[in-house]
Amino acid sequence: MNKVEIGREIDGVVRKPKRQLAMVFDLNKCLGCHTCSIACKQQWTREEGQENMWWTVVNTLPGRGTPRDWEDMGGGFDAQGRQLPSLIPTREDFGDDFEFNKEEVFNGGKGVQNYLQPKNSRGEKPSWSPNWDEDQGGGEYPNSHFFYFPRLCNHCTHPACLEACPRNAIYKREEDGVVLVNENHCKGYRFCMEACPYKRIYYNHVRDISQKCIFCLPRIEKGVAPACARQCPGRMRFVGYLDDKDGPIHKLVNEWQVALPLHEEYGTQPNVYYVPPMSPPSIGPDGKVEHSKPRIPLEYLESLFGPRVKEALATIEREKARKRNGEESELMDALIVYKWPDDIFPDFVADPANL
Numbered sequence: 001m002n003k004v005e006i007g008r009e010i011d012g013v014v015r016k017p018k019r020q021l022a023m024v025f026d027l028n029k030c031l032g033c034h035t036c037s038i039a040c041k042q043q044w045t046r047e048e049g050q051e052n053m054w055w056t057v058v059n060t061l062p063g064r065g066t067p068r069d070w071e072d073m074g075g076g077f078d079a080q081g082r083q084l085p086s087l088i089p090t091r092e093d094f095g096d097d098f099e100f101n102k103e104e105v106f107n108g109g110k111g112v113q114n115y116l117q118p119k120n121s122r123g124e125k126p127s128w129s130p131n132w133d134e135d136q137g138g139g140e141y142p143n144s145h146f147f148y149f150p151r152l153c154n155h156c157t158h159p160a161c162l163e164a165c166p167r168n169a170i171y172k173r174e175e176d177g178v179v180l181v182n183e184n185h186c187k188g189y190r191f192c193m194e195a196c197p198y199k200r201i202y203y204n205h206v207r208d209i210s211q212k213c214i215f216c217l218p219r220i221e222k223g224v225a226p227a228c229a230r231q232c233p234g235r236m237r238f239v240g241y242l243d244d245k246d247g248p249i250h251k252l253v254n255e256w257q258v259a260l261p262l263h264e265e266y267g268t269q270p271n272v273y274y275v276p277p278m279s280p281p282s283i284g285p286d287g288k289v290e291h292s293k294p295r296i297p298l299e300y301l302e303s304l305f306g307p308r309v310k311e312a313l314a315t316i317e318r319e320k321a322r323k324r325n326g327e328e329s330e331l332m333d334a335l336i337v338y339k340w341p342d343d344i345f346p347d348f349v350a351d352p353a354n355l
Helices: 035-044 102-107 160-164 191-195 248-255 298-305 309-324 330-336
Strands: 021-026 057-061 147-151 170-172 179-181 202-204 209-211 237-241 272-275 281-283 289-294
Touching (some): 021 248, 160 191, 179 209, 248 272, 248 330, 298 309, 309 330
Antiparallel strands (some): 057 147, 170 179, 281 289
16 A cells, blocks of 8 residues: 555554545535436446446435435444444445336337336345435424435545455545545455445445445546536535635635534544535414424434534524625625636536536
8 A cells, every 4th residue: 555545554654635625515405306416327337336326325304315224324433433333234225226127118018008117136126225215304294394415425534444444445545635445455345334334335246346436536636526516506515625715615614614514423524514404494283384493303403413503504594684684695605606616616617528
């Protein structure tokens, strides 16, 4: 392993990246359109053995997520920095790729009698997929609620996957902190899949290796934003360096403190952050609006983003009110993204069509 690669203690010295790339997702602007997932799929996971891989997914919350019930699988670190026990998600947990009886329905003369029916890789009726519970959410009418929730590799500052790999196949790049898998070293032991508390690593059963989001590294090195961010029609994916005090990432995370990490208690110090979703008010038994009671329970948002979510939401509400009153709000201007792509990933504005 090259000694400039971060993540292992080498000669008694732990090397940290010079800078850290990060993302911020504004959940108030996610449309649930899955354009990000398709953009990533078309670019990175079209090869054999990657049929069921979705390096970036958009789930509905509250929900069981991808892989199924990943929040109950364990992983990460305890308060003393010791790795916690965990489970390895199966292909069924992630959801398999489906085959449909298209020939029978469309060309077999049975389109009136039959309908499209999916089968998994074993030829069986599937029991799960990455968006099996899409748009179901939680609560009961008239206070039903849900929001869309994109996820990918968090490119953690303290990656549990890296520490778990006995092959030294996982490392953090010194120049930008991106976490990568050296596929020449990987032997498919899947300890990384077990250790990752976010379960964003897949197993390629054909090549017998682990694979995951690479932060669109070839694009980043050419000044092009990751495919998921550049293709997002909602302009909700910010990309940049955490130490760039003039950039949107630093301001949203460190200055305004409205972008929060997912499950900070896992101890991996993730570098993907979320602006929590605003909630419509609840409807009372008498049919009247209860403005003081949000429809999405604050306790649920705190279970995802920690106790700071209340303060973050209060900041957003305050700045929204300022904007409505005709006052200046740098935070609202940043979240609205008037100028694309300059305002959302200023270091990666190059057009790939012109390279």
